[in-house]
Amino acid sequence: MTEHYTLKAGVILDAAIEKKVKIIADKYYELAKKDIVVTSGTRTSSSQASAMYGKLSGGDKLSVYKDQVSAKGILDTYNTAVSSKKSKTDIVSEIQDKIDEQIKNSTFISKHLKKGAIDIRSRDMTESDKTNFKKAASGTAITIILETIPPHFHLQF
Amino acid sequence: MALYNLLILFLLIPMISCSQVSPIHLGNEGYPESFSIKEELIKTDILKIHLPENRPKNLSIMNPSGKWFIIQSSDDSIEYMPQNKFAKEYTIEFRISKLEGVTWREGKKYLEPVFTEYGEYLIYFADNLETEPENTFNFSKRIHYK
Numbered sequence: 001m002t003e004h005y006t007l008k009a010g011v012i013l014d015a016a017i018e019k020k021v022k023i024i025a026d027k028y029y030e031l032a033k034k035d036i037v038v039t040s041g042t043r044t045s046s047s048q049a050s051a052m053y054g055k056l057s058g059g060d061k062l063s064v065y066k067d068q069v070s071a072k073g074i075l076d077t078y079n080t081a082v083s084s085k086k087s088k089t090d091i092v093s094e095i096q097d098k099i100d101e102q103i104k105n106s107t108f109i110s111k112h113l114k115k116g117a118i119d120i121r122s123r124d125m126t127e128s129d130k131t132n133f134k135k136a137a138s139g140t141a142i143t144i145i146l147e148t149i150p151p152h153f154h155l156q157f
Numbered sequence: 158m159a160l161y162n163l164l165i166l167f168l169l170i171p172m173i174s175c176s177q178v179s180p181i182h183l184g185n186e187g188y189p190e191s192f193s194i195k196e197e198l199i200k201t202d203i204l205k206i207h208l209p210e211n212r213p214k215n216l217s218i219m220n221p222s223g224k225w226f227i228i229q230s231s232d233d234s235i236e237y238m239p240q241n242k243f244a245k246e247y248t249i250e251f252r253i254s255k256l257e258g259v260t261w262r263e264g265k266k267y268l269e270p271v272f273t274e275y276g277e278y279l280i281y282f283a284d285n286l287e288t289e290p291e292n293t294f295n296f297s298k299r300i301h302y303k
Contacts, residue, residue: 040287054212058208060192112289151225152287154289
């Protein structure tokens with residue numbers, strides 16, 4: 001049977017989440033006669049730490065993060081490690097430890113650190129496609145958010 | 158007096174820079190240490206972007222109306238320049254009056270000029286252009302086109 005979804009390069013979903021994506025994709029295909037593209041899945045603290053290291057080493061102050069308290073915690077960890085002249089590997093590892101500590105306290109610097117978070121391509125959808133997608137996803141996803149910066153649907157299962 | 162002021166200035170510069178996030182010096186000759194762009198531009202200008210060696214893979218721009226244009230995305234085979242060049246240039250330059258990007262309107266893909274409206278533009282570099290900024294390696298800056 002033809003699948004009505006594809007995963008963008010590098011996106012990995014666990015079996016339970018992929019089953020839900022399939023349900024949504026089939027419903028959306030019935031309504032819009034179009035397939036969906038999953039653009040992001042659940043993220044590990046290790047890859048989150050690498051991404052944040054990249055920003056910090058490029059001089060970024062993490063102002064883009066909605067949770068500025070958690071962002072400050074990571075910024076302080078980075079600055080302390082840099083002052084101690086630690087290697088890149090050690091700095092990334094310390095940032096990861098900080099993110100893991102935050103997760104233990106139910107604080108997520110990115111929504112994708114929570115199990116069951118995925119993003120779906122919206123840029124190629126018409127307004128009517130977007131309405132159909134929301135219909136298709138409701139009942140399977142707990143939250144459906146149409147993000148605009150940059151454009152995509154964020155779903156939480 | 159002028160010499161005294163100059164001396165104070167030299168003492169102040171390192172103090173100011175220490176209060177910022179300290180980018181790591183990777184020891185890569187020629188690369189800027191941080192991401193930077195001139196913040197005000199006019200039609201005849203060249204948008205000049207300085208990038209550190211470790212930079213995101215893709216670039217898109219959001220215009221004042223919230224419309225997005227993809228300039229570089231190897232995943233989507235949209236390339237302003239070859240990806241290996243995009244990944245290595247110290248400084249990337251775009252002629253404001255000529256720059257075109259890929260955009261979608263009502264589900265259809267178009268290649269259109271980017272700078273057609275005056276106001277604030279978001280220059281957004283990211284490894285993934287279709288997820289929240291919190292979830293991907295990115296650099297961004299708002300610039301004013303007048």
